Amino acid sequence: MRFRFCWDVDCPDWLLAEIATLSKLTSVKLRLMAGSVAKSIFGEPLSHDVITKLATDAKISECECSAGVAAVRWVLVSGAGAGVGAAVLDSELQQLGLPREHAAAITRVYTTHLPALTQHLKDTSLRAGGETEFDCHVVGVDVSGGEVEGKQQQQQQVEVKPIIQLMVQEKEHSPTTTTTTATTLTLTPTQLNALVQELGEARQLMESMH
Secondary structure, three states, X not given: OEEHHHOOEEOOHHHHHHHHHHHHOOHHHHHHHHHHHHHHHHOOOOOHHHHHHHHHHXXXXXXXHHHHHHHHHHHHHHHHHHOOOHHHHHHHHHHOOOOHHHHHHHHHHHHHHHHHHHHHHHHHXXXXXXXXXXEEEEEEEEEEEEXXXXXXXXXXXXXXXXXXXXXXXXXXXXXXXXXXXXXXXXXXXXXXXXXXXXHHHHHHHHHHOO
């Protein structure tokens, strides 16, 4: 069965397994957990002390709590990324076996933090960090030949293609150092044209989702 908050594919098996863990919590405890997890997505990560407190309050092991946190985080991020509404998320969580009160608890947190989650995903998804520089130049030629049959004799046709090197250089700044990472691609003109076309299609798809 496909779920919209799973990007219209089947729910991952590991998430199905964690539904039982989340169901062990009271709906109030689950709402508090989901609230802490939501804030950690676009703020400071959850510390071990927070995990320990959540586990103690919910009367489950730290291992179960960590797995539950991962499940809630995945639901919130996947739902926001897929752009599903709160009503859809609530319904699909119940279809997975989460009690109605528990599904409502997660949905309530999802609704509250959806604008911040969406903005966080826009700021961090499909983009290079730091400053990005591009460089492109011809580094050689590719010579290929093929036989062309004429009326009286066969002629050798020689085709010369440039080999293009594309370099993407990223600079990450910290208070004390600057780290530079370079990625180099060597392409033929045909491959470069295909890359430009595919990137253009990807950009149009991203813009249509805004």
